[in-house]
Amino acid sequence: MTGESNPIAPDGSHEGTRGAPLARQPALIALAALLVAAALAVGLWISVHTMLSVVLESAPGHRAALVAAEVAVLSSGIAAALMLGGIVYVLARERRAGMRAQSTLNEARMLGIVRSSMESIITVDEAQRIVIFNPMAERVFRCTAADALGAQLSRFIPERFRAAHAKHVVLFGVTGVSERQMGLQRVLFGLRANGEEFPIEASISQIDDGTGKLYTVMLRDVTERVKADSALRSSREELRELSANLQNVREEEKSRIARELHDDLGQQLTALKMDLSIVEQAIGGQSAANAEIAEQLRGMRQLVDRTVASVRRIAADQRPVMLDDLGLLPAIDWLADDFTNRYGVEVERHFATGEVEFGPAAATALFRIVQEALTNVARHADATRVTLDIHIDADDCILRVADNGRGSCTPDARTGKSFGLIGMRERARMLGGSVSVETAEGRGFAVTVSLPMQAVQKGSHP
Numbered sequence: 001m002t003g004e005s006n007p008i009a010p011d012g013s014h015e016g017t018r019g020a021p022l023a024r025q026p027a028l029i030a031l032a033a034l035l036v037a038a039a040l041a042v043g044l045w046i047s048v049h050t051m052l053s054v055v056l057e058s059a060p061g062h063r064a065a066l067v068a069a070e071v072a073v074l075s076s077g078i079a080a081a082l083m084l085g086g087i088v089y090v091l092a093r094e095r096r097a098g099m100r101a102q103s104t105l106n107e108a109r110m111l112g113i114v115r116s117s118m119e120s121i122i123t124v125d126e127a128q129r130i131v132i133f134n135p136m137a138e139r140v141f142r143c144t145a146a147d148a149l150g151a152q153l154s155r156f157i158p159e160r161f162r163a164a165h166a167k168h169v170v171l172f173g174v175t176g177v178s179e180r181q182m183g184l185q186r187v188l189f190g191l192r193a194n195g196e197e198f199p200i201e202a203s204i205s206q207i208d209d210g211t212g213k214l215y216t217v218m219l220r221d222v223t224e225r226v227k228a229d230s231a232l233r234s235s236r237e238e239l240r241e242l243s244a245n246l247q248n249v250r251e252e253e254k255s256r257i258a259r260e261l262h263d264d265l266g267q268q269l270t271a272l273k274m275d276l277s278i279v280e281q282a283i284g285g286q287s288a289a290n291a292e293i294a295e296q297l298r299g300m301r302q303l304v305d306r307t308v309a310s311v312r313r314i315a316a317d318q319r320p321v322m323l324d325d326l327g328l329l330p331a332i333d334w335l336a337d338d339f340t341n342r343y344g345v346e347v348e349r350h351f352a353t354g355e356v357e358f359g360p361a362a363a364t365a366l367f368r369i370v371q372e373a374l375t376n377v378a379r380h381a382d383a384t385r386v387t388l389d390i391h392i393d394a395d396d397c398i399l400r401v402a403d404n405g406r407g408s409c410t411p412d413a414r415t416g417k418s419f420g421l422i423g424m425r426e427r428a429r430m431l432g433g434s435v436s437v438e439t440a441e442g443r444g445f446a447v448t449v450s451l452p453m454q455a456v457q458k459g460s461h462p
Contacts, residue, residue, distance in 0.1 A: 123216045128153045128169070131214070140221050143193040158191050172204060173213055187226060190219065199226045244430045251364055254318040261315035266308060273304040320367075328363040329353070329390075332370055336388060339374045345386055347374075352391040357458040362451065365427040366390070366399055372420045373401040373447050381405030381445055396433075397456045402446035407439045424449065431455040 114121055114132065120140045123132035133148040141148070141156050148155075154162045190200045202219040280297040283290045315321075316338075323331035329351055336347035358366070370388065377383055383405030390399050424447065425435045433451035 117218075119218045119220055121216065121218055122148075122153065122156075123214055124153045125214055126173075126212045128166070132216070137219075140219070141190065141192050147193075156191050158189050158197050161189060169204075169215060173206060173215070187222060190221075198223050240426075240429065243426050247427065247430070251319065255324075258315040258318035258321070261311050261318070262321060266311050266315070269304055269308045269311065273301055273308070276301045276304065323363060323367055324360075328358045328366055331363075331367055332388070332390075335367070335371060335374065339378070339386075343378050345377065345383060347386045347388055350387070350389040350391070353397070354392060356392060356397070356453075356456065358456060359458040362397075362431060362456040365431055366397075366449070366451075369399065369424050369427055369447075369449055370401060372424055376418075376420050376445070377401075377403045377405065380408075383444065392453070395453050397451045397453060399449040399451075400446060402438075402444060404444045407441050407443045407445050421447070 114134045117134060117136060120137035121132060121134040122130060122137050124130050130148050130151055130153055133143075133145040135145075137148070138144055143156075154165070157165050187199045188202055189197050191197055199222050200219045201222050202217050204215060204217050206213050206215050208214075276297050280294050280301070283294050283297070316334075320331050320334060322334055333349070336349060339345065340347055374386065377386055381403045383403035386401065386403045388401050390397070392398070421435070421437065428435045428449050428451060431451050432455050433449060436448045436450075438446040438448070
């Protein structure tokens, strides 16, 4: 691209006479060729003079012959030199004309590319004065090229960013390294002619044209993309809030059902069992008929016992009473014991939480994550041992559940895209935490949950 002394405006006009020194090159080349040819002619004359002097020395009238020969040689040499100089001069002028035509063609091509570019292109000199302002830049900044050319680039930068931009350009001019690459950097801001700020992406390059450095910025108006990204983030946040609310509603509903099962249905079944015992004692076993009735009553009492156990188990699955009454760690102990009794899989536990008191939200989230992890082990792992570890690491609470099962190498298992793992991630995310998965074929499956301590401790409000 051209520099300040010869800028290219969008209309294709040129300024300056930087090509004038090159116009004298054909004459200089021709003069050099003429001098070389003259030197050759003089050398030839000296050689002929010496040779003829020897040959014609004894001949009568040799002096006249020698002079005639010398004149002929010198004349032919000068003529040859003049002819050679003329030929060189003509060739040099033709070459210069061809180079000038090619240069004009290249500049026209470059100008066409700049003008037709779908990106805004602005070129400035070392003093940050604008020397190129293409039509797309006119549309984006709502300013004509006539108004922009010669103005400072800072005119199109919001005031609070001007100092940082100037430092960046200086550093880029020295190092040639810039973090501003289209699509790979944070969004910047431009300033339209009417004072409106708008988000942009930009990339910068530099070139030295012999008179100084030129900096070219290609930029893109990303207003619509930023709006779409903002709408998408807002939508995701709303979905997370909805998910958190649904989780809370489910927990409240489970707690209500568990209380009703435990308190209402459990008490009624217990009362029914006591009534059966009273009837059984009243009948006694004095007759065969009474003995048969007593046997049926004992069977009914045993059925009531089994029903009470089922009700308690269902209520505990909904939400164990001890989670609210005794806290997280006793509830997880109960859950691990129940898992071992049901599936025969040993659960090795390591708790190192110190004096930390878990808040209700964190206790519920960690309990449900452990519950889901153990359910996945029972369904998919084919394991014989599970290791459950909860400890405090710096400012985080770490929960890890690992089994020695068959593991998996499927993409869903490695990236955690199953519904159970999605639920774990959502519970952890609501508390500002994260979930990671480690698995491989034949090497078991491990889930690690990290929650910030400020979200875990009792009294916090995540």
